[in-house]
Amino acid sequence: MASAAILTLTLTDFRSYASARLETGGASVYLFGANGAGKTNLLEAISLLSPGKGLRGSSLAEVGRRLPGEATGRAWAVAAQIEAGEDEPVQLGTGVEAGGQTRRLVRVDGETVPPGRLADHVRPIWLTPAQDRLFLEAASERRRFFDRLVFAGEADHARHANVYDKAQRERMRLLTDAAESGVPADTVWLTALEARLAQAGGLMAQARARTLIALQAEIDGRGDRPFPQARLSLTGEWERLALAGHDLAEIELRLATALAAARPRDGAAGRALTGPHRGDLDILHVGKDRPAAECSTGEQKALILNLVLAQAARLSRADSAPNPIVLLDEVAAHLDLTRRAALADEITALKLQAFMTGTDESLFDHLKGRALGVRVCEAGLTALEDV
Numbered sequence: 195m196a197s198a199a200i201l202t203l204t205l206t207d208f209r210s211y212a213s214a215r216l217e218t219g220g221a222s223v224y225l226f227g228a229n230g231a232g233k234t235n236l237l238e239a240i241s242l243l244s245p246g247k248g249l250r251g252s253s254l255a256e257v258g259r260r261l262p263g264e265a266t267g268r269a270w271a272v273a274a275q276i277e278a279g280e281d282e283p284v285q286l287g288t289g290v291e292a293g294g295q296t297r298r299l300v301r302v303d304g305e306t307v308p309p310g311r312l313a314d315h316v317r318p319i320w321l322t323p324a325q326d327r328l329f330l331e332a333a334s335e336r337r338r339f340f341d342r343l344v345f346a347g348e349a350d351h352a353r354h355a356n357v358y359d360k361a362q363r364e365r366m367r368l369l370t371d372a373a374e375s376g377v378p379a380d381t382v383w384l385t386a387l388e389a390r391l392a393q394a395g396g397l398m399a400q401a402r403a404r405t406l407i408a409l410q411a412e413i414d415g416r417g418d419r420p421f422p423q424a425r426l427s428l429t430g431e432w433e434r435l436a437l438a439g440h441d442l443a444e445i446e447l448r449l450a451t452a453l454a455a456a457r458p459r460d461g462a463a464g465r466a467l468t469g470p471h472r473g474d475l476d477i478l479h480v481g482k483d484r485p486a487a488e489c490s491t492g493e494q495k496a497l498i499l500n501l502v503l504a505q506a507a508r509l510s511r512a513d514s515a516p517n518p519i520v521l522l523d524e525v526a527a528h529l530d531l532t533r534r535a536a537l538a539d540e541i542t543a544l545k546l547q548a549f550m551t552g553t554d555e556s557l558f559d560h561l562k563g564r565a566l567g568v569r570v571c572e573a574g575l576t577a578l579e580d581v
């Protein structure tokens with residue numbers, strides 16, 4: 195697998211767009227326009243060409259276009275034509291058939307498929323202003339960020355995470371019911387759920403560990419660039435076992451044992467206190483020998499951007515995954531001139547498709563002639579002619 199560029203993108207009643215169409219020819223795109231023009235909405239639409247809730251994490255009922263006074267969003271659709279090497283482009287489509295629906299339909303080449311199948315074709319990685327708070331937020335935000343990087347390389351990771359979450363919810367329902375009623379939970383059912391959790395959790399921990407090792411090697415090998423070097427570590431108990439080389443059977447066994455032992459404590463606490471949903475991602479700014487949380491906002495942004503670019507670079511060489519599509523919302527504005535130029539060079543060199551946003555066209559001067567400029571305003575999208 196290799197190229198996975200969006201050739202055309204069509205939005206219908208999506209957020210602020212009644213209807214819009216963008217033809218990229220497979221090039222990277224920079225979108226510029228005033229605040230509120232619809233730049234992030236377009237990136238969000240692209241992010242929904244992958245399983246999950248997209249880069250805003252919104253309910254799918256929220257993304258349908260809603261005029262002032264309308265209580266419910268309309269039926270919406272996002273469609274794209276994706277480059278597929280020497281084969282015919284693949285047609286992806288997603289949306290809801292009636293306003294307010296929260297489950298979306300996904301079609302690949304006209305055939306209705308589960309959303310997970312989108313990952314066969316497109317795996318976006320994004321960086322948004324919400325991630326500016328990544329180091330101030332709870333560990334769950336860092337896990338989510340890291341899991342998206344893992345997913346870009348290993349699509350099964352999202353499936354394992356879903357199985358894990360579902361089994362965890364069921365297990366917690368049994369345990370909290372038992373704690374409240376005083377009637378012991380069905381141990382056969384609990385043991386079956388914990389076996390499922392241990393298997394999915396072990397696979398998740400291993401995928402995270404694999405990604406961390408590969409990503410760190412990529413970052414270390416990238417060396418002389420104007421982006422700060424990061425030292426990554428996963429602090430979760432289960433990821434540490436995976437990093438230490440324990441095999442899946444061993445991690446599964448230990449996790450199942452820990453879960454069985456934690457039943458009374460988890461039931462009383464009302465939440466599961468052990469498992470791969472608890473770990474954290476630590477990032478150290480190597481040059482400053484400081485944790486990322488103690489770095490400036492611009493340094494943090496550059497650190498995370500370097501992670502995203504390193505993963506994109508790694509995957510652009512991989513045969514096992516489609517090239518990631520990189521969505522950078524308001525990133526350029528945070529970078530000084532040197533870094534902005536370096537970002538433009540990097541995106542060009544990686545031959546990846548990136549979609550970048552900013553309020554000013556001048557933020558993308560380094561991309562002129564190398565990417566498609568698109569003006570975003572209330573009237574819609576206007577591609578610049580000189581590219």
Ligand SMILES: Nc1ncnc2c1ncn2[C@@H]1O[C@H](COP(=O)(O)OP(=O)(O)OP(=O)(O)O)[C@@H](O)[C@H]1O
Pocket residue numbers: 208209210211227228229230231232233234235236256257258259260261267553
């Ligand atoms: N469901 C919806 N229906 C109609 N309009 C919506 C909907 N959701 C959001 N909007 C509108 O979309 C606009 C925001 O668009 P978006 O976030 O893409 O702007 P932006 O160009 O990225 O702006 P900024 O530069 O400020 O980040 C707002 O005017 C908002 O009211």
